[in-house]
Amino acid sequence: MSQKTEKLIDKKGLRLDGRKCDELRPIKIEVGVLSNADGSAYIEQGKNKILAAAFGPRELHPKHLALSDRMVLRCRYHMAPFSVQERKSPAPSRREIELSKVIRESLEPSIFLEQYPRTGIDIFVEVLQADGSTRCASIVAASLALADAGIPMRDLVVACSAGKVDDTIVMDLMDTEDKQGTADVPVALMPNLNAITLLQMDGTLTHEEFEKAVDLAIEGCQRIHAMQKEVLKAKYVGVKEEEVEE
Amino acid sequence: MPTFFERRQLVTPGDLIAEGAYVAGENTYVEDNKIYASRIGIVEYENKKVNVVALRAFYIPRMGDIVIGTVVEVGFNGWTVDINAPYQALLRASDVLSRPFKPQKDELSQVLDAGDLIVAKIIAYDRTHDPQLTVAEPGLGKITRGQIIKVTSTKIPRVIGRKGSMISMIKQETDCQIILGVNGVILITGKTPEDEELAMIAIRKIEEESHTSGLTDRITQMLKEEKAKREENKNESKN
Numbered sequence: 001m002s003q004k005t006e007k008l009i010d011k012k013g014l015r016l017d018g019r020k021c022d023e024l025r026p027i028k029i030e031v032g033v034l035s036n037a038d039g040s041a042y043i044e045q046g047k048n049k050i051l052a053a054a055f056g057p058r059e060l061h062p063k064h065l066a067l068s069d070r071m072v073l074r075c076r077y078h079m080a081p082f083s084v085q086e087r088k089s090p091a092p093s094r095r096e097i098e099l100s101k102v103i104r105e106s107l108e109p110s111i112f113l114e115q116y117p118r119t120g121i122d123i124f125v126e127v128l129q130a131d132g133s134t135r136c137a138s139i140v141a142a143s144l145a146l147a148d149a150g151i152p153m154r155d156l157v158v159a160c161s162a163g164k165v166d167d168t169i170v171m172d173l174m175d176t177e178d179k180q181g182t183a184d185v186p187v188a189l190m191p192n193l194n195a196i197t198l199l200q201m202d203g204t205l206t207h208e209e210f211e212k213a214v215d216l217a218i219e220g221c222q223r224i225h226a227m228q229k230e231v232l233k234a235k236y237v238g239v240k241e242e243e244v245e246e
Numbered sequence: 247m248p249t250f251f252e253r254r255q256l257v258t259p260g261d262l263i264a265e266g267a268y269v270a271g272e273n274t275y276v277e278d279n280k281i282y283a284s285r286i287g288i289v290e291y292e293n294k295k296v297n298v299v300a301l302r303a304f305y306i307p308r309m310g311d312i313v314i315g316t317v318v319e320v321g322f323n324g325w326t327v328d329i330n331a332p333y334q335a336l337l338r339a340s341d342v343l344s345r346p347f348k349p350q351k352d353e354l355s356q357v358l359d360a361g362d363l364i365v366a367k368i369i370a371y372d373r374t375h376d377p378q379l380t381v382a383e384p385g386l387g388k389i390t391r392g393q394i395i396k397v398t399s400t401k402i403p404r405v406i407g408r409k410g411s412m413i414s415m416i417k418q419e420t421d422c423q424i425i426l427g428v429n430g431v432i433l434i435t436g437k438t439p440e441d442e443e444l445a446m447i448a449i450r451k452i453e454e455e456s457h458t459s460g461l462t463d464r465i466t467q468m469l470k471e472e473k474a475k476r477e478e479n480k481n482e483s484k485n
Contacts, residue, residue, distance in 0.1 A: 039302070057304070057332040068374070110259075112275070112284065116306075117373055119332040147259050150302035150400075152273065152284040155260030192260040192282065232258045232286055236301055 008177055009166045015177070017046070021170045024160070024220055029140070029231045031148050037124075039149025043141040046174055047131035052141035053124045054149040060120035070113040072120040075104035077138060079127040099135050100125075106139050106159065106188040106198035112152045121151060132175035133161040139188050139198070140224055147232060155190035156228050157197055160220030162187070162213040164205055169212045171220045185210070187217035191225045253291055257283040257298060264296050271297035305331045305399035305429040307368050307377040312386075314394070314427030315379070317362045320355045323347055327364065327379060330399070330429040335377040337366065342381055363389040365425055365433065385425075392423075392435030393442045397453045399430035404456040405449060412452065412462050419469040420445040444472060 009015055019025065025046030034040035037053035044050075060066040077099040081090050092100075103125060111121070123145065125138045136159035143157040163173045165181035178184050183203025189196055205213060247266030251257055263274065264281045273285040274296055283289075287298035307313075307329065315335060319326040324338040339347040339354055358364065364379075365386050371377035381387045397405065405426060406413050417424055422436035422445045432449060436442040448465050455461060 038304070059332070059334055116332050147286055148302060150285060150300060150304055152275075153259040154275065154277075154282070154284065156258065190260065192262060193277070229258050229261075233256050236256055236286070 007166060008180060009168055009170075013168075015165070015170065017174065019172075021168055022216060022219070024172045024223060025174065027224065027227055029144065029227055031144050031231050031235055037145070037149075039145045039147065039151070041141040041144035041148060043137050043144075045133070045137045045140075045172075047129055048127075048134055048137045049129040050134065050137050050141050051126045051128060052138065052145040053126075054121065054142070054145035054151070055124075056121035056149070057116045057119035057151065058121075060118070066118045066120065069117050071111070071116050071118075073104055073108055073111060073113065073123070074120060075100050075107070075123040075125065075142070077103055077125045077127070077135075079130060079134075083127045083130045099138070102135060102198065102200070103138055103142060107142060107146065107157055109195070109197050110143065110153050110155055110157045110190055111146065112154065115152060121146070121149075130175070132173050132178040133184075133186065135159070136161050136172075136186050136188070140228065144228060144232065155192045155195075156225065157188055157190055158221040158225045158228060159186060159188035159198060160217045160224055161185060162217035162220065164203065164209060164213065169209060169216055171216045183209075183213070185213040185217055187214060187221060189218060189221040189225075191222060249291070249296075251289045253289060255289050256286075257289055258286055259284055263289060263298070267294065269295045271295040273298035273300050273303075300400050303398070303400045305329070307331050307333060307335070307371045308428075309368055309371055311368045311428040312365065312425070313368060313379075313429040314363060314365050314389070314425065314431035314433055315429070317358050317360050317364065320358070320360060322349065323354075325354070325358055327366070329366075329377070329379075330396070330427075330431060331377070333371075333376045335366070335368070335379045337364070337379040337381065341379075344382060358388060363394065363433075365389060365427070389433060392433050393439075393446065395432050395434070395446055395449060397430050397432065397449065399428065401453050401456045402426055402428055402430060404461070405432070405452050407462055412465065415462060415466055416445055416448050416469070419466065419473070420448070440476065444469065444476075447472065 028044040030042045033042045039054040041052050123142050139159035161173050162185050164183040165177045183205045185201050188198030249264040261283045270276045270281045281296050283298045285300040287300040290297045313329045315327040315329040317325045318328045327335045329335045366379035366381050368377050369380045420441050425433040434442045434445045
């Protein structure tokens with residue numbers, strides 16, 4: 001970006017919000033927050049606040065989009081007008097359309113699309129407050145919404161970003177680091193199958209730096225995956241405990 | 247041939263359940279000789295078969311299932327019915343009229359109109375064709391009275407109970423007729439709205455506590471208490 005007013009990493013190696021280089025922002029996840037959706041999830045990652053809702057599989061409208069050999073996955077990523085400092089027009093921007101596609105493609109490999117042909121799944125991601133790496137947080141929430149909807153999946157999908165800030169490779173970029181840093185590498189992963197479903201790079205990195213960033217992002221993914229599982233299980237733990245008593 | 251989860255443990259999609267000579271059952275899949283879960287659920291082993299009893303799922307039509315659906319559209323020679331599944335079902339006019347259908351004479355919307363509820367049986371379904379329904383059997387057809395409640399379709403077996411113990415107990419205690427749609431829709435017809443309400447409370451409770459054991463006894467007790475309470479209230483209002 002235009003000017004670098006302050007250092008992004010101080011002498012002690014701490015970042016603007018006091019995190020270490022390999023530290024995630026505080027994350028809070030909830031599942032099943034919306035009663036009208038088949039499945040839903042809410043995530044807070046630092047100042048990010050994102051809602052995801054999943055519907056389906058259901059009959060696809062308009063019908064001509066239906067495919068005779070598999071389900072169609074549709075995704076809409078949308079930022080609320082109040083999600084950023086200056087009002088964002090609610091109409092879908094170029095960036096939102098692109099992110100919708102990116103999120104859809106990172107979730108597609110995790111779903112058994114061939115099981116219910118001629119139907120469709122809809123995912124709606126609503127960014128209520130944005131603070132960098134929203135595509136990663138959106139993927140985490142959307143994948144949980146799919147699991148909550150009871151859609152058969154190969155694995156949960158987790159995502160985390162890494163990047164280069166002040167010549168250091170750091171995990172989980174926030175807004176200022178994304179804008180003033182030199183590079184951003186978002187990675188989405190199916191952890192149990194150890195398969196990457198999304199890998200992007202924005203900025204410039206050397207080969208070594210890139211590899212280091214990917215490794216760091218994967219480590220972040222693994223940590224978020226543990227939280228994802230915990231949240232999904234927590235919803236049914238009450239049921240389980242009762243069972244043990246009897 | 248290790249297994250990584252004990253019986254009745256909770257799994258999430260992608261969890262590796264077993265490796266080696268096991269057979270993948272419900273809500274699981276195999277990759278590289280490893281069995282993974284594909285839904286949130288509870289692990290069950292059945293000899294060499296690994297099942298996951300899903301906690302979140304939707305209804306998939308199967309031939310022979312009794313379902314309760316809503317007519318959503320009156321077509322040229324039949325009806326489109328919403329059966330709470332990914333696919334909409336078709337009900338043919340000749341099936342309902344039990345004679346050949348004559349478009350010049352028969353007005354379909356007078357037989358069944360959009361919004362009508364029906365009990366029907368699935369007679370044909372595969373992945374390339376939408377499910378087809380029939381009402382030409384005793385007990386099937388248009389619903390004229392009673393109350394409808396919806397539960398998750400995975401919980402219908404719990405409402406039935408072991409060898410039908412739960413459902414027959416509720417029928418007996420509440421003096422209601424209950425038809426269970428496998429698609430998660432339940433029809434309750436009783437002599438009075440109070441009886442119907444009682445049955446609804448019981449089914450709601452089963453839905454909430456479906457994964458606990460000793461449920462039938464608890465529901466029986468709850469129904470008895472509830473009935474006693476109502477009796478008391480009635481006597482009080484009389485005095």
